Amino acid sequence: MVARILDDGEGILWLAPTWVPRSFCIPGRRIKLHPDDYYAFGAHRGGIDERWLSSTTKADNGPLTTPDEGLSYVLYGDRVSPERTLFRDLVQDLGARLLGDSLWDTHHAWPMYSKFFDNQGPLPHHLHQMPEHAAAVGAESKPEGYYFPVQLNNHGGTFPFTFFGLEPGTTKAQVRQCLADWEKGDNHITDLSRAYRLRPGTGWYVPAGLLHAPGSLCTYEPQWASDVFAMFQSLVSDVPIDRSLLVKDVPEGKKDDLDYIVSMVDWPMNTNPDLAKAHYRPPRPVRPMGEMTEAGYVEKWVVYGSTFVSAKELTVLPGREVVISDASPYGLIVLQGHGMLGPWPIAAPALIRFGQLTQDEYFVSHAAAMEGVVISNPSATDPIVMLKHFGPNPDTPQV
Numbered sequence: 001m002v003a004r005i006l007d008d009g010e011g012i013l014w015l016a017p018t019w020v021p022r023s024f025c026i027p028g029r030r031i032k033l034h035p036d037d038y039y040a041f042g043a044h045r046g047g048i049d050e051r052w053l054s055s056t057t058k059a060d061n062g063p064l065t066t067p068d069e070g071l072s073y074v075l076y077g078d079r080v081s082p083e084r085t086l087f088r089d090l091v092q093d094l095g096a097r098l099l100g101d102s103l104w105d106t107h108h109a110w111p112m113y114s115k116f117f118d119n120q121g122p123l124p125h126h127l128h129q130m131p132e133h134a135a136a137v138g139a140e141s142k143p144e145g146y147y148f149p150v151q152l153n154n155h156g157g158t159f160p161f162t163f164f165g166l167e168p169g170t171t172k173a174q175v176r177q178c179l180a181d182w183e184k185g186d187n188h189i190t191d192l193s194r195a196y197r198l199r200p201g202t203g204w205y206v207p208a209g210l211l212h213a214p215g216s217l218c219t220y221e222p223q224w225a226s227d228v229f230a231m232f233q234s235l236v237s238d239v240p241i242d243r244s245l246l247v248k249d250v251p252e253g254k255k256d257d258l259d260y261i262v263s264m265v266d267w268p269m270n271t272n273p274d275l276a277k278a279h280y281r282p283p284r285p286v287r288p289m290g291e292m293t294e295a296g297y298v299e300k301w302v303v304y305g306s307t308f309v310s311a312k313e314l315t316v317l318p319g320r321e322v323v324i325s326d327a328s329p330y331g332l333i334v335l336q337g338h339g340m341l342g343p344w345p346i347a348a349p350a351l352i353r354f355g356q357l358t359q360d361e362y363f364v365s366h367a368a369a370m371e372g373v374v375i376s377n378p379s380a381t382d383p384i385v386m387l388k389h390f391g392p393n394p395d396t397p398q399v
Helices: 002-008 087-094 101-107 131-135 172-180 258-263 275-279 289-295 366-371
Strands: 012-015 018-022 047-053 073-076 083-086 112-117 144-147 161-164 194-197 203-206 297-303 310-316 321-324 330-336 338-341 344-347 361-364 373-376 384-390
Touching: 002 073, 002 087, 012 087, 073 087, 083 087, 112 330, 112 384, 144 297, 144 310, 161 203, 161 275, 172 258, 203 275, 203 297, 289 297, 297 321, 310 373, 366 373
Parallel strands: none
Antiparallel strands: 012 073, 012 361, 018 047, 047 112, 073 083, 144 203, 161 194, 297 310, 310 384, 321 373, 330 361, 330 384, 338 344, 338 373
16 A cells, blocks of 8 residues: 555655644744634644644644644545545655665655744744754754745745854853843843844755744745754743743753753854855756756755755746656645646645645655656746755755
8 A cells, every 4th residue: 555655646745734833933824824723723832833844753842742743644545535644654664665775774764854934023042952962862953944935925024034143252151141141031142143134035054053043034944854952042022931942952960051051052153254154045046047947947956055954946937847857855845836746736725724635745756856757837827836855965066
């Protein structure tokens, strides 16, 4: 049955929407969820401000987290009333047949996922633990990329700026004092940082250990398959941040050790005077623009410069049919237009009810990616625009 699911889709899997709430965030309402459904998990869980894509990673939202929260489901069988199975289980069952020998032999898992996070305001200044600190709590590190799709940013929210890193010359003692001042209200950690204005259609790369306070644009975020973090900011938009979110992924016995917590900061990276040059990511065309438009499409790298995760934005021009090949498997989400992806209909919905199925999310196996996927756009006017998220990919350009 498992092999038939893959064969029936010609190496492409159909995925159901996966919604995740966050108790410390206010939804920005740009991820197409119906206005009545942003609190579908219950007001006590907070609003839904994330949609997870191609995920085999369970969300870590505390003791109230539901058993399958954050996990993607594969749909199969009848297309009107399909059956479903966890993507995580199917990955384990299919192994190299789905992911290819290299990725499977190295990780024995699909090692990344992507998401939309959609917040009305900014998030706290925080980091994702580097490998040694993540391993201390039995987890993996989490490098990630940001891209701000124009289709999902009809408004900028309340603060479309992101703090990255620390001002050159900042001392560890200054950061330590901010952590010591947690219960005083605003611990002023962002006084030590620098905010950068966010621009739709561009992005950033955020390695583990880099402090960042994501701004209020709706963000597409390919990332390693982990949910570790440490919040370093105690007050955001006049809302207190519970100290438990600072030490959620800090070992027992170290939760009050401020020197240990400060050691989670990659100091050279955070105080780099050329931080923007190192981490800003303008789109980079995959091939010469004229060559691509003549062939009926435009494809750009939007997350790159990493050996862990990367992403492309693919536009198929109106009335064109193209064959697109890639060097590794990937998940995809359709942002605009409608048409066909191999044997599957694709369409970007205008509005989604909680629990409703869509035709905008798929996963392309290694073999199908290498052979090339046929994408056809029947519209005379509207392009198909999709985002494609990869794990380790040999074709990813470096900076």
